Amino acid sequence: MRKILETLRLREQLGFNTRQIAEVIKASPTTVSDYLRRAEMAGIEYAVGVQMGHQWLEERLFPPKAPASVKRPQPNWAYIHTELKRKHVTLDLLWREYKQAHPDGLEYSSFCEKYKKWASKVDVSMRQHHAPADKLFVDYAGATIDVVDPEQAYRACVGILRHINTHGKEALEQACELAL
Structure with a gap:
Protein backbone atom coordinates (compact mmCIF):
# COMPACT_ATOMS: atom_id res chain seq x y z
CA MET A 1 0.00 0.00 0.00
CA ARG A 2 2.98 2.27 0.51
CA LYS A 3 3.59 2.25 -3.26
CA ILE A 4 -0.01 3.27 -3.93
CA LEU A 5 0.20 6.21 -1.53
CA GLU A 6 3.52 7.23 -3.06
CA THR A 7 1.98 6.94 -6.54
CA LEU A 8 -0.91 9.21 -5.56
CA ARG A 9 1.46 11.70 -3.89
CA LEU A 10 3.77 11.90 -6.90
CA ARG A 11 0.85 12.42 -9.29
CA GLU A 12 -1.10 14.97 -7.21
CA GLN A 13 1.61 16.95 -5.46
CA LEU A 14 4.48 16.81 -7.95
CA GLY A 15 2.57 16.28 -11.21
CA PHE A 16 4.71 13.32 -12.33
CA ASN A 17 3.59 11.34 -15.36
CA THR A 18 3.12 7.57 -15.33
CA ARG A 19 6.65 6.72 -16.49
CA GLN A 20 8.29 9.04 -13.97
CA ILE A 21 6.23 7.53 -11.14
CA ALA A 22 7.14 4.02 -12.32
CA GLU A 23 10.86 4.88 -12.12
CA VAL A 24 10.55 6.32 -8.61
CA ILE A 25 8.51 3.48 -7.07
CA LYS A 26 10.33 0.82 -9.12
CA ALA A 27 7.21 -0.64 -10.71
CA SER A 28 6.02 -1.01 -14.28
CA PRO A 29 4.10 1.84 -15.96
CA THR A 30 1.18 -0.59 -16.35
CA THR A 31 1.05 -1.12 -12.58
CA VAL A 32 1.17 2.63 -11.99
CA SER A 33 -1.66 3.16 -14.50
CA ASP A 34 -3.67 0.47 -12.72
CA TYR A 35 -3.16 2.15 -9.32
CA LEU A 36 -4.17 5.54 -10.72
CA ARG A 37 -7.21 4.11 -12.54
CA ARG A 38 -8.40 2.30 -9.40
CA ALA A 39 -7.96 5.44 -7.28
CA GLU A 40 -9.80 7.54 -9.87
CA MET A 41 -12.69 5.07 -10.07
CA ALA A 42 -12.93 4.97 -6.26
CA GLY A 43 -12.64 8.77 -6.02
CA ILE A 44 -9.65 8.55 -3.66
CA GLU A 45 -7.02 11.28 -3.40
CA TYR A 46 -3.66 11.20 -1.61
CA ALA A 47 -4.83 13.19 1.45
CA VAL A 48 -7.80 10.86 2.00
CA GLY A 49 -5.59 7.78 1.65
CA VAL A 50 -3.14 9.07 4.27
CA GLN A 51 -5.93 9.93 6.73
CA MET A 52 -7.84 6.66 6.38
CA GLY A 53 -4.87 4.31 6.45
CA HIS A 54 -3.50 1.38 4.49
CA GLN A 55 -6.22 -1.15 5.38
CA TRP A 56 -9.02 1.18 4.29
CA LEU A 57 -7.16 2.03 1.08
CA GLU A 58 -6.64 -1.64 0.24
CA GLU A 59 -10.33 -2.45 0.80
CA ARG A 60 -11.41 0.38 -1.51
CA LEU A 61 -8.91 -0.18 -4.30
CA PHE A 62 -8.80 -3.97 -4.29
CA PRO A 63 -12.27 -5.24 -3.35
CA PRO A 64 -12.65 -9.00 -3.01
CA LYS A 65 -13.32 -10.73 -6.30
CA ALA A 66 -16.86 -11.91 -6.85
CA PRO A 67 -17.30 -15.68 -6.95
CA ALA A 68 -17.48 -17.10 -10.46
CA SER A 69 -21.04 -18.31 -9.88
CA VAL A 70 -22.30 -14.75 -9.29
CA LYS A 71 -24.03 -13.24 -12.32
CA ARG A 72 -22.65 -9.84 -13.14
CA PRO A 73 -24.92 -7.22 -14.70
CA GLN A 74 -24.63 -7.39 -18.47
CA PRO A 75 -24.39 -4.19 -20.51
CA ASN A 76 -26.85 -3.32 -23.23
CA LYS A 121 -23.24 -12.43 -34.32
CA VAL A 122 -24.55 -9.17 -35.78
CA ASP A 123 -24.87 -9.63 -39.54
CA VAL A 124 -23.53 -6.53 -41.25
CA SER A 125 -22.62 -7.83 -44.68
CA MET A 126 -24.23 -6.80 -47.92
CA ARG A 127 -23.28 -8.50 -51.16
CA GLN A 128 -22.81 -6.20 -54.11
CA HIS A 129 -21.98 -7.33 -57.63
CA HIS A 130 -20.16 -4.88 -59.89
CA ALA A 131 -18.96 -4.79 -63.44
CA PRO A 132 -15.25 -3.90 -63.68
CA ALA A 133 -14.62 -0.13 -63.34
CA ASP A 134 -18.37 0.42 -63.13
CA LYS A 135 -18.28 2.09 -59.70
CA LEU A 136 -15.87 4.08 -57.60
CA PHE A 137 -16.00 3.84 -53.80
CA VAL A 138 -15.13 6.92 -51.75
CA ASP A 139 -14.34 7.10 -48.04
CA TYR A 140 -13.47 10.12 -45.90
CA ALA A 141 -10.84 8.96 -43.41
CA GLY A 142 -10.94 10.37 -39.88
CA ALA A 143 -11.34 13.90 -38.60
CA THR A 144 -11.13 16.97 -40.82
CA ILE A 145 -8.49 19.71 -40.80
CA ASP A 146 -8.77 23.44 -41.54
CA VAL A 147 -6.88 24.93 -44.48
CA VAL A 148 -6.50 28.72 -44.46
CA ASP A 149 -5.52 30.98 -47.35
CA PRO A 150 -4.61 34.32 -45.67
CA GLU A 151 -4.29 36.22 -48.96
CA GLN A 152 -7.89 35.65 -49.99
CA ALA A 153 -9.28 35.37 -46.43
CA TYR A 154 -10.47 31.92 -47.38
CA ARG A 155 -10.95 29.07 -44.93
CA ALA A 156 -11.90 25.52 -45.86
CA CYS A 157 -12.59 22.41 -43.88
CA VAL A 158 -10.74 19.55 -45.56
CA GLY A 159 -11.15 15.82 -45.16
CA ILE A 160 -8.75 13.18 -46.38
CA LEU A 161 -10.40 11.39 -49.27
CA ARG A 162 -9.51 7.87 -50.28
CA HIS A 163 -11.00 6.31 -53.37
CA ILE A 164 -10.48 2.76 -54.50
CA ASN A 165 -10.95 1.27 -57.92
CA THR A 166 -12.80 -1.96 -57.08
CA HIS A 167 -11.09 -4.06 -59.73
CA GLY A 168 -7.64 -2.47 -59.66
CA LYS A 169 -4.88 -2.43 -57.09
CA GLU A 170 -4.53 1.33 -56.95
CA ALA A 171 -5.56 3.64 -54.12
CA LEU A 172 -5.28 7.41 -54.13
CA GLU A 173 -5.36 9.71 -51.13
CA GLN A 174 -5.96 13.38 -51.65
CA ALA A 175 -7.42 16.36 -49.86
CA CYS A 176 -11.00 17.10 -50.78
CA GLU A 177 -12.77 20.29 -49.79
CA LEU A 178 -15.98 19.76 -47.84
CA ALA A 179 -18.81 22.23 -47.66
CA LEU A 180 -18.68 24.35 -44.49
Whole structure:
Protein backbone atom coordinates (compact mmCIF):
# COMPACT_ATOMS: atom_id res chain seq x y z
CA MET A 1 0.00 0.00 0.00
CA ARG A 2 2.98 2.27 0.51
CA LYS A 3 3.59 2.25 -3.26
CA ILE A 4 -0.01 3.27 -3.93
CA LEU A 5 0.20 6.21 -1.53
CA GLU A 6 3.52 7.23 -3.06
CA THR A 7 1.98 6.94 -6.54
CA LEU A 8 -0.91 9.21 -5.56
CA ARG A 9 1.46 11.70 -3.89
CA LEU A 10 3.77 11.90 -6.90
CA ARG A 11 0.85 12.42 -9.29
CA GLU A 12 -1.10 14.97 -7.21
CA GLN A 13 1.61 16.95 -5.46
CA LEU A 14 4.48 16.81 -7.95
CA GLY A 15 2.57 16.28 -11.21
CA PHE A 16 4.71 13.32 -12.33
CA ASN A 17 3.59 11.34 -15.36
CA THR A 18 3.12 7.57 -15.33
CA ARG A 19 6.65 6.72 -16.49
CA GLN A 20 8.29 9.04 -13.97
CA ILE A 21 6.23 7.53 -11.14
CA ALA A 22 7.14 4.02 -12.32
CA GLU A 23 10.86 4.88 -12.12
CA VAL A 24 10.55 6.32 -8.61
CA ILE A 25 8.51 3.48 -7.07
CA LYS A 26 10.33 0.82 -9.12
CA ALA A 27 7.21 -0.64 -10.71
CA SER A 28 6.02 -1.01 -14.28
CA PRO A 29 4.10 1.84 -15.96
CA THR A 30 1.18 -0.59 -16.35
CA THR A 31 1.05 -1.12 -12.58
CA VAL A 32 1.17 2.63 -11.99
CA SER A 33 -1.66 3.16 -14.50
CA ASP A 34 -3.67 0.47 -12.72
CA TYR A 35 -3.16 2.15 -9.32
CA LEU A 36 -4.17 5.54 -10.72
CA ARG A 37 -7.21 4.11 -12.54
CA ARG A 38 -8.40 2.30 -9.40
CA ALA A 39 -7.96 5.44 -7.28
CA GLU A 40 -9.80 7.54 -9.87
CA MET A 41 -12.69 5.07 -10.07
CA ALA A 42 -12.93 4.97 -6.26
CA GLY A 43 -12.64 8.77 -6.02
CA ILE A 44 -9.65 8.55 -3.66
CA GLU A 45 -7.02 11.28 -3.40
CA TYR A 46 -3.66 11.20 -1.61
CA ALA A 47 -4.83 13.19 1.45
CA VAL A 48 -7.80 10.86 2.00
CA GLY A 49 -5.59 7.78 1.65
CA VAL A 50 -3.14 9.07 4.27
CA GLN A 51 -5.93 9.93 6.73
CA MET A 52 -7.84 6.66 6.38
CA GLY A 53 -4.87 4.31 6.45
CA HIS A 54 -3.50 1.38 4.49
CA GLN A 55 -6.22 -1.15 5.38
CA TRP A 56 -9.02 1.18 4.29
CA LEU A 57 -7.16 2.03 1.08
CA GLU A 58 -6.64 -1.64 0.24
CA GLU A 59 -10.33 -2.45 0.80
CA ARG A 60 -11.41 0.38 -1.51
CA LEU A 61 -8.91 -0.18 -4.30
CA PHE A 62 -8.80 -3.97 -4.29
CA PRO A 63 -12.27 -5.24 -3.35
CA PRO A 64 -12.65 -9.00 -3.01
CA LYS A 65 -13.32 -10.73 -6.30
CA ALA A 66 -16.86 -11.91 -6.85
CA PRO A 67 -17.30 -15.68 -6.95
CA ALA A 68 -17.48 -17.10 -10.46
CA SER A 69 -21.04 -18.31 -9.88
CA VAL A 70 -22.30 -14.75 -9.29
CA LYS A 71 -24.03 -13.24 -12.32
CA ARG A 72 -22.65 -9.84 -13.14
CA PRO A 73 -24.92 -7.22 -14.70
CA GLN A 74 -24.63 -7.39 -18.47
CA PRO A 75 -24.39 -4.19 -20.51
CA ASN A 76 -26.85 -3.32 -23.23
CA TRP A 77 -24.72 -4.55 -26.13
CA ALA A 78 -26.95 -2.98 -28.78
CA TYR A 79 -26.52 0.44 -27.12
CA ILE A 80 -22.75 -0.07 -26.92
CA HIS A 81 -22.64 -1.08 -30.58
CA THR A 82 -24.57 2.06 -31.56
CA GLU A 83 -22.43 4.34 -29.40
CA LEU A 84 -19.20 2.99 -30.91
CA LYS A 85 -20.30 4.37 -34.28
CA ARG A 86 -20.04 7.92 -32.91
CA LYS A 87 -16.85 9.95 -33.34
CA HIS A 88 -14.23 9.66 -30.58
CA VAL A 89 -16.19 7.03 -28.60
CA THR A 90 -14.08 4.04 -27.58
CA LEU A 91 -14.78 0.73 -25.91
CA ASP A 92 -12.67 1.88 -22.97
CA LEU A 93 -14.84 4.98 -22.50
CA LEU A 94 -18.04 2.93 -22.64
CA TRP A 95 -16.59 0.39 -20.18
CA ARG A 96 -15.74 3.19 -17.72
CA GLU A 97 -19.32 4.48 -17.90
CA TYR A 98 -20.64 0.94 -17.40
CA LYS A 99 -18.25 0.34 -14.49
CA GLN A 100 -19.36 3.55 -12.76
CA ALA A 101 -22.99 2.45 -13.02
CA HIS A 102 -22.16 -1.17 -12.02
CA PRO A 103 -19.05 -1.31 -9.76
CA ASP A 104 -19.43 -5.09 -9.44
CA GLY A 105 -19.78 -5.48 -13.21
CA LEU A 106 -17.48 -6.98 -15.81
CA GLU A 107 -13.80 -6.11 -15.88
CA TYR A 108 -12.40 -4.52 -19.04
CA SER A 109 -11.01 -7.67 -20.65
CA SER A 110 -14.26 -9.60 -20.12
CA PHE A 111 -16.25 -6.60 -21.32
CA CYS A 112 -14.25 -6.46 -24.58
CA GLU A 113 -14.36 -10.22 -25.04
CA LYS A 114 -18.14 -10.42 -24.55
CA TYR A 115 -18.74 -7.42 -26.81
CA LYS A 116 -16.59 -8.94 -29.55
CA LYS A 117 -18.53 -12.20 -29.25
CA TRP A 118 -21.86 -10.34 -29.37
CA ALA A 119 -20.77 -8.16 -32.31
CA SER A 120 -19.65 -11.20 -34.31
CA LYS A 121 -23.24 -12.43 -34.32
CA VAL A 122 -24.55 -9.17 -35.78
CA ASP A 123 -24.87 -9.63 -39.54
CA VAL A 124 -23.53 -6.53 -41.25
CA SER A 125 -22.62 -7.83 -44.68
CA MET A 126 -24.23 -6.80 -47.92
CA ARG A 127 -23.28 -8.50 -51.16
CA GLN A 128 -22.81 -6.20 -54.11
CA HIS A 129 -21.98 -7.33 -57.63
CA HIS A 130 -20.16 -4.88 -59.89
CA ALA A 131 -18.96 -4.79 -63.44
CA PRO A 132 -15.25 -3.90 -63.68
CA ALA A 133 -14.62 -0.13 -63.34
CA ASP A 134 -18.37 0.42 -63.13
CA LYS A 135 -18.28 2.09 -59.70
CA LEU A 136 -15.87 4.08 -57.60
CA PHE A 137 -16.00 3.84 -53.80
CA VAL A 138 -15.13 6.92 -51.75
CA ASP A 139 -14.34 7.10 -48.04
CA TYR A 140 -13.47 10.12 -45.90
CA ALA A 141 -10.84 8.96 -43.41
CA GLY A 142 -10.94 10.37 -39.88
CA ALA A 143 -11.34 13.90 -38.60
CA THR A 144 -11.13 16.97 -40.82
CA ILE A 145 -8.49 19.71 -40.80
CA ASP A 146 -8.77 23.44 -41.54
CA VAL A 147 -6.88 24.93 -44.48
CA VAL A 148 -6.50 28.72 -44.46
CA ASP A 149 -5.52 30.98 -47.35
CA PRO A 150 -4.61 34.32 -45.67
CA GLU A 151 -4.29 36.22 -48.96
CA GLN A 152 -7.89 35.65 -49.99
CA ALA A 153 -9.28 35.37 -46.43
CA TYR A 154 -10.47 31.92 -47.38
CA ARG A 155 -10.95 29.07 -44.93
CA ALA A 156 -11.90 25.52 -45.86
CA CYS A 157 -12.59 22.41 -43.88
CA VAL A 158 -10.74 19.55 -45.56
CA GLY A 159 -11.15 15.82 -45.16
CA ILE A 160 -8.75 13.18 -46.38
CA LEU A 161 -10.40 11.39 -49.27
CA ARG A 162 -9.51 7.87 -50.28
CA HIS A 163 -11.00 6.31 -53.37
CA ILE A 164 -10.48 2.76 -54.50
CA ASN A 165 -10.95 1.27 -57.92
CA THR A 166 -12.80 -1.96 -57.08
CA HIS A 167 -11.09 -4.06 -59.73
CA GLY A 168 -7.64 -2.47 -59.66
CA LYS A 169 -4.88 -2.43 -57.09
CA GLU A 170 -4.53 1.33 -56.95
CA ALA A 171 -5.56 3.64 -54.12
CA LEU A 172 -5.28 7.41 -54.13
CA GLU A 173 -5.36 9.71 -51.13
CA GLN A 174 -5.96 13.38 -51.65
CA ALA A 175 -7.42 16.36 -49.86
CA CYS A 176 -11.00 17.10 -50.78
CA GLU A 177 -12.77 20.29 -49.79
CA LEU A 178 -15.98 19.76 -47.84
CA ALA A 179 -18.81 22.23 -47.66
CA LEU A 180 -18.68 24.35 -44.49
